[in-house]
Amino acid sequence: MNKQNRIEIPLCLTITDLVFEGEKTATFSFHLPANLELDPIPGQYFMLWLPGDDEIPISISQIENNEKIQFTICSKGQTSANFLRMNKGDLVGLRGPYGNGFDISDKEVAIIIAGGMGIAPLRFIISTLISRTQKKILLIHGARTHDELFFKEELNNTDIDIRYCTDDGSFGFHGFPTIILEEILQKAQQKNLSHEIYSCGPEKMLKGILDIVNQFNLEKNAQFSLADRYIRCGFGICGSCYLDGVGLSICRDGPVFRGDVLQKITDFGSFGRNANGSKYPL
Amino acid sequence: MNKQNRIEIPLCLTITDLVFEGEKTATFSFHLPANLELDPIPGQYFMLWLPGDDEIPISISQIENNEKIQFTICSKGQTSANFLRMNKGDLVGLRGPYGNGFDISDKEVAIIIAGGMGIAPLRFIISTLISRTQKKILLIHGARTHDELFFKEELNNTDIDIRYCTDDGSFGFHGFPTIILEEILQKAQQKNLSHEIYSCGPEKMLKGILDIVNQFNLEKNAQFSLADRYIRCGFGICGSCYLDGVGLSICRDGPVFRGDVLQKITDFGSFGRNANGSKYPL
Amino acid sequence: MTELQTLIGTVRIRNPIILSSGIWGSTYSTLNRAYKEGFGAVTTKSVGLNPRKGHPNPSVIYIPEIKSILNAVGLANPGYDAFSEELREINHEVKYSVSIFGSSSTEFQQIIQHMDNNLTGNTPIAYELNLSCPHAKKVGIAVGTDPNIVYTIVEACKVRTKVPIWVKLTPNITNIKSVAESAISAGADAIVAINTIKAMMIDIHIKKPVLGNISGGLSGQAIKPIGVRVIYDLYERFGSEIPLVGVGGISSWQDAIEYILAGATAIQIGSALIDYDAPQTLVHNILNGLNEYLSREGKSFSQLRGLAHE
Amino acid sequence: MTELQTLIGTVRIRNPIILSSGIWGSTYSTLNRAYKEGFGAVTTKSVGLNPRKGHPNPSVIYIPEIKSILNAVGLANPGYDAFSEELREINHEVKYSVSIFGSSSTEFQQIIQHMDNNLTGNTPIAYELNLSCPHAKKVGIAVGTDPNIVYTIVEACKVRTKVPIWVKLTPNITNIKSVAESAISAGADAIVAINTIKAMMIDIHIKKPVLGNISGGLSGQAIKPIGVRVIYDLYERFGSEIPLVGVGGISSWQDAIEYILAGATAIQIGSALIDYDAPQTLVHNILNGLNEYLSREGKSFSQLRGLAHE
Numbered sequence A, B: 001m002n003k004q005n006r007i008e009i010p011l012c013l014t015i016t017d018l019v020f021e022g023e024k025t026a027t028f029s030f031h032l033p034a035n036l037e038l039d040p041i042p043g044q045y046f047m048l049w050l051p052g053d054d055e056i057p058i059s060i061s062q063i064e065n066n067e068k069i070q071f072t073i074c075s076k077g078q079t080s081a082n083f084l085r086m087n088k089g090d091l092v093g094l095r096g097p098y099g100n101g102f103d104i105s106d107k108e109v110a111i112i113i114a115g116g117m118g119i120a121p122l123r124f125i126i127s128t129l130i131s132r133t134q135k136k137i138l139l140i141h142g143a144r145t146h147d148e149l150f151f152k153e154e155l156n157n158t159d160i161d162i163r164y165c166t167d168d169g170s171f172g173f174h175g176f177p178t179i180i181l182e183e184i185l186q187k188a189q190q191k192n193l194s195h196e197i198y199s200c201g202p203e204k205m206l207k208g209i210l211d212i213v214n215q216f217n218l219e220k221n222a223q224f225s226l227a228d229r230y231i232r233c234g235f236g237i238c239g240s241c242y243l244d245g246v247g248l249s250i251c252r253d254g255p256v257f258r259g260d261v262l263q264k265i266t267d268f269g270s271f272g273r274n275a276n277g278s279k280y281p282l
Numbered sequence C, D: 001m002t003e004l005q006t007l008i009g010t011v012r013i014r015n016p017i018i019l020s021s022g023i024w025g026s027t028y029s030t031l032n033r034a035y036k037e038g039f040g041a042v043t044t045k046s047v048g049l050n051p052r053k054g055h056p057n058p059s060v061i062y063i064p065e066i067k068s069i070l071n072a073v074g075l076a077n078p079g080y081d082a083f084s085e086e087l088r089e090i091n092h093e094v095k096y097s098v099s100i101f102g103s104s105s106t107e108f109q110q111i112i113q114h115m116d117n118n119l120t121g122n123t124p125i126a127y128e129l130n131l132s133c134p135h136a137k138k139v140g141i142a143v144g145t146d147p148n149i150v151y152t153i154v155e156a157c158k159v160r161t162k163v164p165i166w167v168k169l170t171p172n173i174t175n176i177k178s179v180a181e182s183a184i185s186a187g188a189d190a191i192v193a194i195n196t197i198k199a200m201m202i203d204i205h206i207k208k209p210v211l212g213n214i215s216g217g218l219s220g221q222a223i224k225p226i227g228v229r230v231i232y233d234l235y236e237r238f239g240s241e242i243p244l245v246g247v248g249g250i251s252s253w254q255d256a257i258e259y260i261l262a263g264a265t266a267i268q269i270g271s272a273l274i275d276y277d278a279p280q281t282l283v284h285n286i287l288n289g290l291n292e293y294l295s296r297e298g299k300s301f302s303q304l305r306g307l308a309h310e
């Protein structure tokens, strides 16, 4: 088992801060007790329990000093919507960190591709790369529309290169981030730099990215966070989140996988499974 | 809880050696697995399980390198008698070490008083004092008869001063070891040396010793091992071995007590309790 | 700590932490000591008609991996006659209850009558009927899983004494609510739950059960989630109709509160004493934790009961 | 490791370590993977008549202090129809049994009949009837504690299929021997025990039960001594009349041997998978430990069964 410290039994903490990033998205802050030393890795997630309702997996959006931890939640259904109705001071149960996070790697350039809510876990890897490495960082940040380009201001305040794109053309490039990725990789082939790709977003988009990195033989240097599946236990026991093919779990073997592993996952990008285990097309 | 390593679930080991010390007394050797690091303290005991029969408390008689451990068992009733019928290679269950052992103390002279089987745990404190301190050691070794002065040869091979006594006069002084103790303490008063007294034997004898050390105001420097009571759990839970007065247990607070504590034990030297908890006169 | 005074039916104790039966309580000295070290009340070892030496050893084994104890002491006790003499020595300020086992209602009556007569100077706060020991023949669980027998025994005890009758139940049962219901309708003044859970251990070298009695009962942290559920179910069924004393795996103030929120009026502690050099530390930690919790929550102790049901 | 081949009734598996129901086994890929990683056989997640999303989360909580899991998944499954499609994808060399739950004998019959028809290419080694889930209404424990209902269900299943019927029992019962007896006399080919033990957990800050379903079942190391006793009791009563599959808290080769000595023919493992990055390590450690033990003891595997009873 992972020797990392982990909260297993939901720890109820009050929401110390709640900031709306958009109409249906907010960032929640909590103060972790001082002695826990969880040292989470970007890409890892927590199970967030809304008492009386349900518990959902949410990536760590940011953590400062192992203490102030943030989650960014987008309203997608019952529980996530109810989260957005909570207030500062309300109690939420936290357990985690769970899962396999992003590797920092030794490559010279980090290309980060965020689709929609996928920016949340990537925000954490971006700040980690900035503080711990000298890498050149390029962010391709896509969303449906301008309002959903969360953390724009915060990210603009860093030194990283950012390329925005929106599906509706309301800001930045009008189109999918995958198109920009392809361009960039094409140019990069000419230069002699090594690249590591970090991505999170809808599984369809990740599938598109995988196809592109494959063309460039970069699948081993591309990391994907699959944050779009049903999770129950978080530690690989219950079987709810296993992917077809070799039988890997999102909750424990993932949510971050490298491209060469993703290729063996036969339902990647095509099917998900809901709480009862039946398949639905993505 | 005591942070000492301890075997809690009986660990079955083969008897690697079995040496008769007398007609009804034998020393059993076992090899402890290398990684346990039990570091037992003289005066502590183990629970020795004879499968199919019962489990009895037996003091550690000797241990070498945290590995070769010895117990000296005297046949007193069913289980101890059955132990003496065992052979090399037979399996015995061990759990321990339990209880509170002897303090080494900073006194210049160690007076050791053994009555009968009481020599077993004292053998271990003697070897410890010899190897770890420069103390002058004086052993008063009493038994009913010559044949029951166990470990005589081994102890004669050390540098310590030994005074033998037997109830029947068959060897050494004809009389109780308490008489010798009194003499020694009287002489010691004249010299300016500090004394620590270690004793183990029938409770009646220990009572005699307590009365004597009291006269010399040495009760705080006298340690007594009460190895003559019914023990069930070994860790202070079940209530079988609690002594009257302040409510101390033999199994966990003892078996070694200092004289000033013993004074508060109202049934010391007068009553014991059997397995059902009823009192019997000692 | 007046605010932790607890009322179990008509019985008032200074705090809700009670020493459970079979831990320590075989002698007047340990009962005195436990009370002195802070328990709100103490329970004696279970006593029966005749002296009983209990099962052969090993009879009490600690399992560190799960912080639990496996025991088959087998209700060792000196018989009610000798034991009532022992109990006469208990200090008068000590609040104690006497745990009793028996195989029939007349046996229970006989013991209670004798205790009533002999303990007039210092009456126990309750007789706790052990209808739940899982490792002794014909008594304990043997009488505690049949609602009719439970009814008969409790009723028989109630007619014999004015001392409150508490009934200690077993979790080794399909439906604990039905025996609780019998006990309550027969007049029980409180339900105590749970006793240990049937369990055993086999040594793989000797290839024999470790306990002298082969099988025994599991207590300690492993059974806490099981005990909490029993109390929750009983409170769900009976509400505040009957006081509930929660026991099973409690070793911290958080555990104690969990039982209270589930519906317990008070709690008992047994196996956790293994982790403390003096139970004083344990009891004080729990009382301090409770007090701090209450002031953080702005609630009185009695307001906590059953809150998890709301 | 031919020497670890195990016969459970007429079913031969390559080793006696089986993946238990509800752990991993929701998809064909995990069943394939578990078999590939060394299990002698694998059990599917329990399947019922209709799709069921299970209880709200939290539904699976790990309790590190006692190395145990509290769960109330609530028999989430896609229904027998979709699930039989899933199972058709299982590799042909994989020995698997299908765990089934239902609320009546006709429900069980319907599911079995469908499975029999759909899985002709790769027949399961057994249908394991889950008469023991403690946290779902009307099924599992609700039908598994009444000897008559158990009889009816098992008999109904036996007439419908040639595939062996294994019956998984609950320890949440006063007398497990009587339901086992019913199952056996109705023709059960093996008894599997134990399922989880009713339990719950309350959060003291939120003052609510943690599990979405309020109450759930305890599994993992805490319940090992309880499971060993159940197997010991069943073997004491039925001897080698019926194969017994021991399950509950097994996480090492020593645990596996303890169950075998108690009377188990084979064992299942669930919760212990939490401690391993790959179950491969766990299964191999157990198989190696077993093999070394057997050669030290100079015994064959089948000779070990029930030795603690001699």
Ligand SMILES: Cc1cc2nc3c(=O)[nH]c(=O)nc-3n(C[C@H](O)[C@H](O)[C@H](O)COP(=O)(O)OP(=O)(O)OC[C@H]3O[C@@H](n4cnc5c(N)ncnc54)[C@H](O)[C@@H]3O)c2cc1C
Pocket (backbone or CB within 6 Å): A045, A054, A056, A057, A058, A059, A060, A072, A073, A074, A075, A076, A077, A078, A079, A080, A081, A117, A120, A121, A226, A227, A228, A229, A230, A231, A250, A255
């Ligand atoms: C590892 C991981 C990390 C995640 N990180 C974040 C994050 O940082 N921020 C964030 O807002 N969300 C994140 N999610 C997604 C989030 O968990 C889901 O949005 C949430 O569980 C939906 O719950 P609900 O009750 O609101 O929706 P439901 O009412 O359950 O469903 C509403 C809709 O969402 C879909 N859905 C159901 N379950 C999921 C699911 N698990 N994931 C995606 N869609 C689902 C349904 O198909 C349905 O269309 C993450 C998911 C995973 C697996």
Ligand SMILES: Cc1cc2nc3c(=O)[nH]c(=O)nc-3n(C[C@H](O)[C@H](O)[C@H](O)COP(=O)(O)OP(=O)(O)OC[C@H]3O[C@@H](n4cnc5c(N)ncnc54)[C@H](O)[C@@H]3O)c2cc1C
Pocket (backbone or CB within 6 Å): B045, B054, B056, B057, B058, B059, B060, B071, B072, B073, B074, B075, B076, B077, B078, B079, B080, B081, B117, B120, B121, B226, B227, B228, B229, B230, B231, B250, B255
């Ligand atoms: C801490 C401790 C350390 C001990 N160390 C040793 C040791 O190193 N070597 C050794 O030979 N013995 C030692 N003993 C004593 C030993 O445990 C007993 O002799 C043994 O338990 C008797 O068991 P039995 O079944 O043979 O006797 P039983 O059949 O139980 O009793 C036979 C006789 O012994 C008496 N008796 C019963 N139980 C005990 C008891 N626990 N202690 C003393 N007498 C008892 C009975 O009253 C009876 O007279 C120690 C005891 C204790 C408490």
Ligand SMILES: Cc1cc2nc3c(=O)[nH]c(=O)nc-3n(C[C@H](O)[C@H](O)[C@H](O)COP(=O)(O)O)c2cc1C
Pocket (backbone or CB within 6 Å): B237, B238, C020, C021, C022, C023, C045, C046, C060, C069, C071, C073, C075, C099, C130, C133, C168, C194, C195, C196, C218, C219, C220, C221, C223, C247, C248, C249, C250, C268, C269, C270, C271, C272
């Ligand atoms: C060594 C031991 C002896 C016990 N003896 C009794 C007893 O005599 N009567 C009784 O009602 N319960 C007895 N019990 C059960 C406890 O009172 C309690 O119900 C159980 O241990 C659960 O609580 P715990 O987990 O705090 O120990 C005994 C428990 C242990 C460990």
Ligand SMILES: Cc1cc2nc3c(=O)[nH]c(=O)nc-3n(C[C@H](O)[C@H](O)[C@H](O)COP(=O)(O)O)c2cc1C
Pocket (backbone or CB within 6 Å): A237, A238, D020, D021, D022, D023, D045, D046, D060, D069, D071, D073, D075, D099, D130, D133, D168, D194, D195, D196, D218, D219, D220, D221, D223, D247, D248, D249, D250, D268, D269, D270, D271, D272
């Ligand atoms: C998360 C989880 C889900 C389970 N689901 C089922 C199930 O669907 N059917 C079943 O018969 N048992 C189920 N069980 C019980 C296990 O199969 C097993 O009987 C129990 O966990 C004890 O074994 P263990 O201690 O090795 O886990 C489940 C257990 C867990 C932990």
Ligand code: FES
Pocket (backbone or CB within 6 Å): A230, A231, A232, A233, A234, A235, A236, A237, A238, A239, A240, A241, A242, A249, A250, A251, A252
């Ligand atoms: S959520 Fe349980 S296995 Fe992944």
Ligand code: FES
Pocket (backbone or CB within 6 Å): B230, B231, B232, B233, B234, B235, B236, B237, B238, B239, B240, B241, B242, B249, B250, B251, B252
């Ligand atoms: S032997 Fe159990 S308390 Fe001492």
